[in-house]
Amino acid sequence: MTRRLTPAQAALARGLTQPRLSRRGMLGLSGLTAAGLTLSACGVEGQGGESTSAKGFWDGKKSNGRLDFANWPLYMDPGHPELKAFTEETGIKVNYDEAVQDNPSFFGKIQPMLAQAEPIGYDLMVLTNGIELNKLIELNYLAPLDHSKLPNFADHAADIYKNTSYDSGNRYTIPYASGITGIAYNPEYVDREITSIADLWDPAFEDKVGMFSDPQELANFGLFYNGVKPADSGESDWIDAADALQEQRDKGLVRRYYSQDYIQPLSNGDVWLSMAWSGDIFQQNAEEGTNLKFVVPEEGATLWSDNMMVPFTAKNPVDALMLMNFFYDPEIAADLTEYINYITPVPEARDILRGKAEEASGDDKETLERIVDSPLVFPNDDDYAKLHNYVPVTSNNEENFSPLFLAISQS
Numbered sequence: 162m163t164r165r166l167t168p169a170q171a172a173l174a175r176g177l178t179q180p181r182l183s184r185r186g187m188l189g190l191s192g193l194t195a196a197g198l199t200l201s202a203c204g205v206e207g208q209g210g211e212s213t214s215a216k217g218f219w220d221g222k223k224s225n226g227r228l229d230f231a232n233w234p235l236y237m238d239p240g241h242p243e244l245k246a247f248t249e250e251t252g253i254k255v256n257y258d259e260a261v262q263d264n265p266s267f268f269g270k271i272q273p274m275l276a277q278a279e280p281i282g283y284d285l286m287v288l289t290n291g292i293e294l295n296k297l298i299e300l301n302y303l304a305p306l307d308h309s310k311l312p313n314f315a316d317h318a319a320d321i322y323k324n325t326s327y328d329s330g331n332r333y334t335i336p337y338a339s340g341i342t343g344i345a346y347n348p349e350y351v352d353r354e355i356t357s358i359a360d361l362w363d364p365a366f367e368d369k370v371g372m373f374s375d376p377q378e379l380a381n382f383g384l385f386y387n388g389v390k391p392a393d394s395g396e397s398d399w400i401d402a403a404d405a406l407q408e409q410r411d412k413g414l415v416r417r418y419y420s421q422d423y424i425q426p427l428s429n430g431d432v433w434l435s436m437a438w439s440g441d442i443f444q445q446n447a448e449e450g451t452n453l454k455f456v457v458p459e460e461g462a463t464l465w466s467d468n469m470m471v472p473f474t475a476k477n478p479v480d481a482l483m484l485m486n487f488f489y490d491p492e493i494a495a496d497l498t499e500y501i502n503y504i505t506p507v508p509e510a511r512d513i514l515r516g517k518a519e520e521a522s523g524d525d526k527e528t529l530e531r532i533v534d535s536p537l538v539f540p541n542d543d544d545y546a547k548l549h550n551y552v553p554v555t556s557n558n559e560e561n562f563s564p565l566f567l568a569i570s571q572s
Contacts, residue, residue: 218304218305218307218473218478219307219310219478219479222478222479223479224251224253224477224479224480224483225476225477225479225480226252226253226254226480227253227254227255227256227477227480228253228254228255228256228284228285228477228480228481228484229255229256229258229282229283229284229285229477230244230255230256230257230258230283230284230285230286230481230484231258231260231261231267231282231283231285231286231287232257232258232259232260232261232286232287232337233259233261233262233287233467234259234262235259235501236259236287236337236338236467236501237257237497237500237501238496238500241255241257242496243487243488243493243496243497244257246493247483247484247487250487251483251487253480253483253484255484258283260283261286261287261288264288264289264291264292264293264294265292265293267286267288267293268288268293268296268297271283271286271472272302274474275297275300275302275472275473275474276300278473278474279474280472280474280475280476281472281474283472283475284471284472284475284476284477284478284480284481285469285470285471285475285481285484285485286469286470286471286472287337287467287468287469287470288467288468288470289465289466289467289468290325290327290328290334290465290466290468290550290551291327291377291465291551291554292377292554292559292563294327294328294334294468294470295327295553295554295555295556296555296556297333297470298328298333299555299556301473302472302473303333303334303470303471303472303473304333304470304471304472304473304475304478305332305333306331306332306333306334306335306471306482306485307482308331310479310482310483310486311335311482311485311486311489312486313486313487313488313489313490314331314335314485314486314489316489317489317490317491317494317507317508317509318335318336318489318506318507319506319507319508319545321464321545321548322335322336322339322466322506325466325550326392326550326551326553327550327551327553328468333470334468334469334470335468335469335485335489335506336466336467336468336469336506337466337467337468337469337488338466338467338497338498338501338503338504338505338506339464339465339466339467339503339504339505339506340438340439340440340464340465340503340504341438341439341455341457341462341463341464341465341504341537341540341544341548342373342378342381342436342437342438342439342462342463342465343436343437343439343455343456343457343458343462344358344360344361344434344435344436344437344455344456344458344462345427345434345435345436345437345441345442345453345454345455345456346427346433346434346435346453346454346456347427347428347430347433347434347452347453347454348452348454349430349452350369350430350433351366351433351434355434355454355456356456356458356459357458357459357460358382358385358386358458358459358460358461359386359460360434360458361382361386361409361414361434361436362386362405362408362409362412362414363414364412364414366414366433366434367412367413367414368413368414368415368416369414369416369432369433369434370409370414370415370416370432370433370434370435371415371416371417371418371419371423371426371427371432371434371435371436371437372406372409372415372417372418372419372435372436372570373418373419373420373423373436373570374418374419374420374570374571375420376562376563376565376566376567376570377551377552377554377566378436378463379406379418379566379569379570380399380402380403380552380562380565380566381463381549381551381552382406382436383401383402383403383405383406383566384398384399384402384552385458385460385461385462386402386405386406386460387401387402387405388460389401389402390461390549391463391549391550391551391552392549392550392551392552392553394552396558396561396562399552399561399562399565400565402565403565403566403568403569406566406569407569410569416431416432417432418569418570418571419435419436423435423436423437423441424441424445427453428445428449428451428453437455439455439503439504439537439538440501440502440503440537442454442455442537443455443502443535443537443538444502447502447528447531455537457540457544457547457548458547459547460547461547461548461549462547462548462549463548463549463550463551464504464545464548464549464550465551466506469485469488489506489507491507491509491510491513492513494506494507494509494510495507495509495510495511495513495514495517498510498514498532498538499514499517499529499532502532502538503538504537504538504539504540505538505539508539511533511539514529514532514533515529515533517529518530518533
C-alpha cells in the first residue's frame with residue numbers, strides 16, 4: 162500500500178537533502194551562476210520555436226503509441242502503477258526517466274538542443290515554476306497546450322492552479338504536484354505559537370533562525386516581511402526586501418542559509434525556526450515521530466508547482482498530452498498523492514483517499530488518515546487564500562534580481 166520512506170529517501174522526493182537541489186532554481190550549487198544563466202539565455206534568444214497558437218502547433222499531429230517522460234527522483238511509485246494503468250487503457254508505452262535533478266542543470270542540458278530546434282529525448286518533462294520555466298516560455302521552447310485534449314484538467318483541477326501568474330491561462334503548463342514554502346518551528350525550543358514572517362526577525366531567536374539560500378525563496382520572504390506580494394513586485398521592492406534581509410543577517414538572527422539540509426538542525430535544536438517546505442515537515446513527522454510545526458504565516462507564503470510541459474521539438478506530443486490528461490483523473494491523482502505526499506492539484510483525490518482509509522485497517526488506515534487530515538497535503542481554504550506565486554523573474558530583469566539576494570546568502 163503506502164510506501165515507507167526513510168528520511169533520506171523522503172528527502173529525495175521533496176527537499177531534505179535534495180540531491181536534485183532546489184526545484185525552484187538553486188543557481189550556485191548547480192555550477193551555474195545567475196549571470197551565466199542570463200548570458201546563456203541571451204545567447205540563444207529567438208533561436209527556439211516560433212510563437213504559435215495551439216491549433217497551429219497541433220494540426221496534423223497524431224498519437225504514436227509511445228512517449229519519453231522526464232521527472233524528478235522518487236516522484237512516482239517505483240513500480241510505476243499509474244503508467245502501467247495508462248498503457249493498459251491507451252496502449253501507449255511510456256519510457257520513464259528520473260532525469261531532473263535540479264532545474265538549472267536540466268535547463269542547461271536541454272537548451273542547446275532546443276536552440277537548434279532538435280529533439281531533447283523527452284516528450285514530457287516536469288520543472289518548477291521559476292527562472293528556468295520563465296526562460297523556456299520566453300524562448301518559445303514549449304508547445305502551446307491544446308486544452309481540448311485536457312478535459313480532466315478543466316473538470317478536476319482546483320481553481321488556484323488555473324491561470325497562474327507564471328503561465329497565464331495555462332498556455333504551456335499544468336501542475337504535476339505542488340507544495341508550500343512557509344515556516345516550521347520546533348516547539349521543544351520555541352515556547353510560543355509562530356504565526357508571522359516577522360517572527361523570523363525577532364531578536365529573541367538570535368542565531369536560531371534558518372533561511373533559504375535560493376534567491377527566489379529568500380526574496381519572497383523579504384517581500385512578505387515588507388507587506389508586498391511577490392508576483393506584484395518590481396525592482397524597487399526587491400531592493401527594499403534585500404535591505405530587510407540584510408538587516409536580519411546583520412543582527413545575527415540567521416544561523417545559516419540552507420539549500421536543502423535544514424531538517425536535521427531544526428529537529429535537534431541547532432535552529433529553532435526556519436523557512437521550510439511543507440512536504441519535508443510532513444515526511445519528517447510521519448517517519449521520525451517528531452512534532453515539528455508548519456505554519457502558513459499571516460502575511461502569506463508561496464505555493465510552488467512542479468509543472469508538466471511539452472518541449473516544442475517533442476516527437477510524441479499527442480501521447481504526452483494524453484498522459485497529462487490521465488494524471489488529472491481523480492483516482493490516478495489520489496494514487497500519486499498517497500505515494501508522494503505533496504499537494505495534488507486535484508481536490509477530489511482527498512475524498513477518494515478518505516474512502517480508502519475507511520476501508521483500511523492498522524498501519525495502512527493510520528497512514529491514509531494522516532495524509533487525508535494533513536493541511537500540508539490538503540491545504541484548507543484559509544491557507545490557499547494566503548498562498549502566492551513567485552516573483553516574475555525574466556531574462557530582462559534577472560541581472561537586477563538574483564545578485565541582490567545571492568549577496569546576502571553567500572557572503
